[in-house]
Amino acid sequence: MTPTAWAAPGPLDRARLTRLLQSYGVYAALLVLFVVAAALDGSFLSAGNVRIQLFQVAPTLIVALGMALVIGTEGVDLSVGAVIALAASVVPLYLGYGAPLAVLIALVCGAVCGAVGGTMVALARIQPIVATLSLMIGLRGVAELINGDSAKPVTDTGLLGLGSNGFAGVPVMAWIAGACAVLTALLVRRTTFGRQLVAIGDNRRASRLAGLPVRRVLVTVYVLSGVLAALAGAMIVGHGAEADPANQGLNMELNAITAVVVGGTPLTGGRVRVLGTVAGALFMQLITAVLTQHNVHTSYTQLVEAVIICFAVYASQERGTR
Template sequence: MTATVIEPVDGAGTRERILDLSQRYGVYVALAVLIAVATALNTDFMSVSNWRVQMFEAAPTVLVALGMALVIGTEGVDLSVGATIALAASIVPLYIGYGPAPAIVLALLLGAASGLVGGSMVAFAGVQPIVATLSLMIGVRGLAELLNGSSAKPVADATIGDLGEHTLAGIPLMAWIALAATAIVAYTVRRTTFGRQLVAIGDNKRASLLAGLPVRRVLVTVYVLSGILAALAGVLIVGHGAEADPANQGLNMELSAITAVVVGGTPLSGGRVRVVGTVAGAMFMQLISAVLIQHNVPTSTTQIVEAVLICLAVYVSRERGTR
């Protein structure tokens, strides 16, 4: 008996290739087009001073988006990153009297603790990631305001300020930190056993369990890493603004991070992590906002544009996954 091979319809195959190329390279094309259009509308857009400002603004989002990409790679989501930023920010003025190093270390430890709680709820209690991290988002934000109060606290430490304002070779130190984190995450995903386990779990968690992979340990670890990166972003935000304001810092950062990850080509269904695409997605969203603001477009319109981009990115991801 001869096996029958069903050939794909030409139109369907072409559509599949287009969707694949859109998910892989669409963010880079969109970024190039955006830069070209912005430069045509404003000749100062390509100035060194403007790009320095954009890197200052984008660096915290890049850090948070890298952690979010790891979580989404396991078919999860971390809605607590914005609150973790606020928690890290609230700790800095409280412990800066002991020196900048202890304050930064404690902020990162609290970020790790936040991720540990969320990851444990997902891995051991079986709580859905969106529910676990949503409850954590509310609780951690409340804890941050309880520790620091509802008003902003000034932070005048030179070391913290250098992290947020200093430049190295004309590039913000924040951007160098984000670049280093990108290299570490990319190496982890592509070259380590942990990275391969992460992708396998996102692709098929049940099969990973049957294969003997340490699913729970990997899940907890990715949420801890997400918490650490969010806390680091919180420290940089405090340094850049010279104040800690837990009531407002980190607000909607989880949405910005998810947008950057999805626009960058990482599917919400898990099983793949596009690190460089995530960074490009974060820069794209930052430049979209900057261009619209520079041309006096209302914030509400900017939010609508971001929502449309999310829908398009999710559609491309879903269509390709379905086919």
């Protein structure tokens, strides 16, 4: 009997392996990073450190969920950081009427900002990057005009509790972020709106010819992104106990896009991976935390993040091609 020769993986096997890596790579990377971080630092798994990581990742995750919806339509929202700054400047103005009303007004402001951006994209047909870039610049200026040149301390116990309290050992901010993730997943997978969103991102022209409400869906997506960004802004103010629009929300749009792309949502639209976005936000947060805890210079941390982003974008393009 002739022994069976070892055969190298064929094209189909390599394609399958590539698909598995693209679909589940972020989860495997997150698990490996978690194990390595725990092995290098015995205090990494301590309750205090876990709470710190959850506090830091919650606002980014909330913004990234809105960004994932926008990217799913083959768009991008660069104004989320400025919306955070605007929410940070608006909340202190209405804290005298109670924290719930102040946060609600901030959410309304976020919805209005999103509606403006969505209208520019859907009705005026301005490219998303241009429309939201103009909003990013303008809203940041408005926020600083409202708040003034210096940071304002916040002493309202209700808002401070939103940013510092916990339930069952988990920060309230993390519970809110988790609830937003669940609702976003249900919206994408279980509603007609979610299916329309994905279809529009896959082929906008075909969706329009098929009679889908393309303009309405696009405006709604940007409104949701603005509301989530404003919610993150209110949480940041509560956690930091101050309103500082000049610094709060800076680079948040980049962090959100990174979490979405690393999580497997392609920049070409047509797909929204909510769980992947959650994993992507956690992965990037842990990367930063591990490197910082081991006294790695910020420059090297940024280089590592840049390499991860490039790899994720490449994988996303390969996924779209296949």
